[in-house]
Amino acid sequence: MKLKEALDLPFGGKYMHPDKQRYVENLPSHEKDVVTGMYPNLDGENMTYLELITSATYKSSVERLAKYLGLSLEAMHKKHPSFSSLYNIILTNYLGTVQAEANYKQELQVLAVETVLDLPEFKIIKEMVAAGMLKIDARLDVPDLRNAVTENELKSKNGKLSTSEKDTQQLATEFVKPQLDPEILAKRSFAKTFAQGNAVNKFYLFHLVEDRLKQINPQLPKMYGIVCAGTTMSYYGMPMIEMSKSFANSAAVGSAEVINDGEIKARGANFPILVHEIVKGIYNWLTYDVATQKELDRETLDQEVLELMSGQELYNIFLKQIKVKDQPLIPFIVKDLLQHPAEVIKKVNAGKEEAGKIMPLLVRRAKITYILYKFVDDDDLVPQIREKLMKMPENEIDVIYAGGEQAEDALQDVINNLQ
Amino acid sequence: MKDNFDDLVNNLLSKTLFEAPAAPVEEPQVEPQVEPQVEPEVQPVPKPTPGPQRPVVPKRHPLQPTRPDVKPRPQATDKPTLGPDARAFIKARE
Numbered sequence: 039m040k041l042k043e044a045l046d047l048p049f050g051g052k053y054m055h056p057d058k059q060r061y062v063e064n065l066p067s068h069e070k071d072v073v074t075g076m077y078p079n080l081d082g083e084n085m086t087y088l089e090l091i092t093s094a095t096y097k098s099s100v101e102r103l104a105k106y107l108g109l110s111l112e113a114m115h116k117k118h119p120s121f122s123s124l125y126n127i128i129l130t131n132y133l134g135t136v137q138a139e140a141n142y143k144q145e146l147q148v149l150a151v152e153t154v155l156d157l158p159e160f161k162i163i164k165e166m167v168a169a170g171m172l173k174i175d176a177r178l179d180v181p182d183l184r185n186a187v188t189e190n191e192l193k194s195k196n197g198k199l200s201t202s203e204k205d206t207q208q209l210a211t212e213f214v215k216p217q218l219d220p221e222i223l224a225k226r227s228f229a230k231t232f233a234q235g236n237a238v239n240k241f242y243l244f245h246l247v248e249d250r251l252k253q254i255n256p257q258l259p260k261m262y263g264i265v266c267a268g269t270t271m272s273y274y275g276m277p278m279i280e281m282s283k284s285f286a287n288s289a290a291v292g293s294a295e296v297i298n299d300g301e302i303k304a305r306g307a308n309f310p311i312l313v314h315e316i317v318k319g320i321y322n323w324l325t326y327d328v329a330t331q332k333e334l335d336r337e338t339l340d341q342e343v344l345e346l347m348s349g350q351e352l353y354n355i356f357l358k359q360i361k362v363k364d365q366p367l368i369p370f371i372v373k374d375l376l377q378h379p380a381e382v383i384k385k386v387n388a389g390k391e392e393a394g395k396i397m398p399l400l401v402r403r404a405k406i407t408y409i410l411y412k413f414v415d416d417d418d419l420v421p422q423i424r425e426k427l428m429k430m431p432e433n434e435i436d437v438i439y440a441g442g443e444q445a446e447d448a449l450q451d452v453i454n455n456l457q
Numbered sequence: 458m459k460d461n462f463d464d465l466v467n468n469l470l471s472k473t474l475f476e477a478p479a480a481p482v483e484e485p486q487v488e489p490q491v492e493p494q495v496e497p498e499v500q501p502v503p504k505p506t507p508g509p510q511r512p513v514v515p516k517r518h519p520l521q522p523t524r525p526d527v528k529p530r531p532q533a534t535d536k537p538t539l540g541p542d543a544r545a546f547i548k549a550r551e
Binding site for chain 1 (some may be wrong): 516518519520521522523524525526527528529530531532533
């Protein structure tokens with residue numbers, strides 16, 4: 039039995055469609071099975087954790103929108119009593135951004151990639167791009183969802199097996215009811231929710247390059263703010279709509295796709311949406327290899343609704359556990375975290391005391407992984423050096439991690455003392 | 458509750474997450490003989506000097522995907538308020 043309605047939304051959640059509220063509070067079983075594997079305090083009818091992070095994400099979205107509209111929360115709710123009354127403002131500003139960008143696409147595409155890669159969090163990714171290990175193909179263009187799939191399509195496919203599929207009973211059974219690994223589903227769900235939340239936060243990176251944007255059009259930053267905050271609100275304000283491919287194509291303004299193990303393709307209708315897609319693409323590239331093709335094929339556009347409504351707070355909880363100086367290690371930490379049982383992810387998501395025991399160790403492991411890649415040339419020595427480093431005090435690890443002459447001496451000492 | 462959590466941390470994590478991983482047990486590698494008549498002696502490759510320098514031979518980056526055999530589906534940013542049919546959608550809602 040559900041004990042209480044835990045969604046706690048400012049002004050009674052006026053901008054949240056009742057469909058969405060019901061959806062979060064009573065998740066369908068296929069969604070629930072997945073998120074139960076990665077969220078703490080989710081059992082039986084208890085949806086507390088999900089409701090808390092969704093409430094917090096909604097609250098920050100409303101506050102941002104009010105800020106960009108130059109209104110207090112009270113004034114915004116009075117002036118715009120429902121989400122539908124915000125439609126035209128969002129749309130007008132969106133069209134304004136597309137028009138303003140029309141003659142500067144080339145410049146803005148490059149700027150979008152630079153803005154993302156200049157963040158400390160993507161320092162290592164920037165190194166990889168510079169070394170040719172990763173290519174980011176980012177364009178201000180229409181989304182490309184040819185390879186995406188919706189729940190609707192999956193359902194209809196179930197009843198329509200091709201002749202070749204029917205030939206093999208085993209394949210047919212697998213297709214109708216694929217045996218998906220709950221551990222992998224939970225990990226991918228975390229990875230995708232983390233990526234969505236991170237990417238929503240990165241909508242606002244345009245502030246870092248405001249001066250350059252104002253040269254294009256002095257109104258651009260303000261228009262971007264309204265569009266980003268307003269469209270984030272649309273995650274909540276829109277009713278639940280069963281996604282079809284044609285609907286997805288008509289509604290989409292951005293897409294992110296991992297083309298192969300060394301290329302990310304991002305498409306966005308304007309600068310902040312392109313930035314958002316680049317971030318999503320990078321994290322999808324970093325994390326997809328935790329799954330088999332079977333689980334990846336079950337990832338639908340529909341699942342993004344919940345990820346978008348709750349991801350921002352999930353990302354914030356994670357980020358709060360990492361010192362600013364350690365932010366370049368975030369990609370390593372996320373990748374490493376996914377190599378361990380989903381139960382560990384649950385503890386990290388819980389934040390506070392429980393995560394406090396785990397995160398410092400993940401950070402330490404990330405530093406060591408980086409040191410071994412960056413500074414140790416001989417693969418044969420890696421296991422022994424790793425063992426030594428794992429036993430070293432934190433301050434000594436930091437000396438090596440920082441690089442430079444002192445690091446060289448310290449690492450040489452480690453190597454000299456190997457058995 | 459605390460004890461349970463401590464146990465969990467110890468059991469789940471200590472071996473997998475926090476101890477130095479043991480060197481992987483590998484099957485002894487057998488050098489494939491390409492041609493019997495080819496000179497059998499293989500010159501030992503000098504080990505590169507370890508130290509804080511960039512590796513000479515490119516190696517796999519720890520962030521690179523490990524499964525080139527799988528491919529994720531694209532993700533979208535769906536904004537019915539902004540997409541190509543936005544005006545029609547808004548009109549229909551009104």
